[in-house]
Amino acid sequence: MDSMTIIAVASIVTAGVTTGFGTMGPALSEGKAVSTALSSLAQQPDASPTITRTLFVGLAMIESTAIYCFVVSMILIFANPFWNHVIK
Amino acid sequence: MRLSPDEMIFWQYGFIKLSATIVFTWGLMLLLTVGSKIITHTLSTDHKRSRWQNLLEMVVMGMEKQIEEIGLSQPRKYLGFLGTLFLFVGAASLCTIIPGYEPPTGSLSTTAALALCVFVAVPLFGIEEQGVGDYLKSYIKPTFIMLPFNIISEISRTLALAVRLFGNMMSGAMIIGILLTITPYIFPIIMTVLGLLTGMVQAYIFSILASVYIAAATRVRKPKVEAEVVH
Numbered sequence: 001m002d003s004m005t006i007i008a009v010a011s012i013v014t015a016g017v018t019t020g021f022g023t024m025g026p027a028l029s030e031g032k033a034v035s036t037a038l039s040s041l042a043q044q045p046d047a048s049p050t051i052t053r054t055l056f057v058g059l060a061m062i063e064s065t066a067i068y069c070f071v072v073s074m075i076l077i078f079a080n081p082f083w084n085h086v087i088k
Numbered sequence: 089m090r091l092s093p094d095e096m097i098f099w100q101y102g103f104i105k106l107s108a109t110i111v112f113t114w115g116l117m118l119l120l121t122v123g124s125k126i127i128t129h130t131l132s133t134d135h136k137r138s139r140w141q142n143l144l145e146m147v148v149m150g151m152e153k154q155i156e157e158i159g160l161s162q163p164r165k166y167l168g169f170l171g172t173l174f175l176f177v178g179a180a181s182l183c184t185i186i187p188g189y190e191p192p193t194g195s196l197s198t199t200a201a202l203a204l205c206v207f208v209a210v211p212l213f214g215i216e217e218q219g220v221g222d223y224l225k226s227y228i229k230p231t232f233i234m235l236p237f238n239i240i241s242e243i244s245r246t247l248a249l250a251v252r253l254f255g256n257m258m259s260g261a262m263i264i265g266i267l268l269t270i271t272p273y274i275f276p277i278i279m280t281v282l283g284l285l286t287g288m289v290q291a292y293i294f295s296i297l298a299s300v301y302i303a304a305a306t307r308v309r310k311p312k313v314e315a316e317v318v319h
Binding site: 053056057060063064067068070071074 | 248251252254255256258259262289290292293296297
């Protein structure tokens with residue numbers, strides 16, 4: 001296998017695995033966050049605005065790690081410097 | 089596959105390029121300022137007021153209440169900066185309704201610029217509130233060893249702000265682009281609506297995080313004068 005093939009295979013496999021792991025972790029933790037928020041809403045419905053707002057802020061923070069993985073995958077597929085170097 | 093609106097160039101002269109990012113940003117600025125100017129041209133305080141003035145009042149007072157709930161005691165001081173952040177990012181994603189438009193926040197340049205604004209604004213507001221000495225001393229709290237970690241956390245949360253907004257906007261645009269080649273008719277519309285929702289949520293998140301950072305920087309310790317007066 002020459003270097004072009006190795007770089008292509010590594011980029012493709014890593015991009016797929018990155019997206020795979022990047023969606024598993026945040027999905028689990030967001031599920032836990034939403035379930036805790038729901039149970040605290042059931043206990044204290046009058047604190048609903050605060051709980052909802054905090055929930056969304058927390059969800060966005062958790063989501064951002066998934067976004068990091070997505071950005072890395074996109075870079076590997078579309079803006080890969082090693083691939084561009086080897087193509088030339 | 090176009091990764092960002094940076095690559096769509098409208099006009100070029102030498103190395104000065106008018107990319108889609110810049111053109112759409114200018115369009116947004118024009119829309120926000122000219123629209124507000126037209127609406128606030130005839131302000132009225134009695135019961136008969138235009139619906140646009142009502143809309144603006146709802147938006148501004150809602151933002152002011154949010155900023156106060158975060159913990160900033162004088163929301164008017166920060167309303168200009170934080171409100172503009174929210175309105176710009178919100179309008180940038182709302183205008184995806186217009187065909188042919190791509191949100192300029194889908195380019196890393198725009199989000200990095202906004203995150204840099206927050207990075208500069210937090211020490212500015214902190215020094216204005218606490219004074220230079222007290223603000224710099226806050227980096228050494230709780231112990232002196234925390235100084236590099238505090239600095240690194242400042243830089244990394246600015247980076248996180250930029251990448252979070254960029255990633256959310258870019259992923260929305262990219263998913264629509266990919267789906268358009270697969271199922272052109274109904275599904276991309278649903279994804280556009282989802283992109284609108286995440287765009288508004290991200291606008292809210294961006295401004296809330298900026299206000300939380302400013303609140304952390306301007307949190308004045310209990311003044312010692314109060315204790316003396318009680319005695």
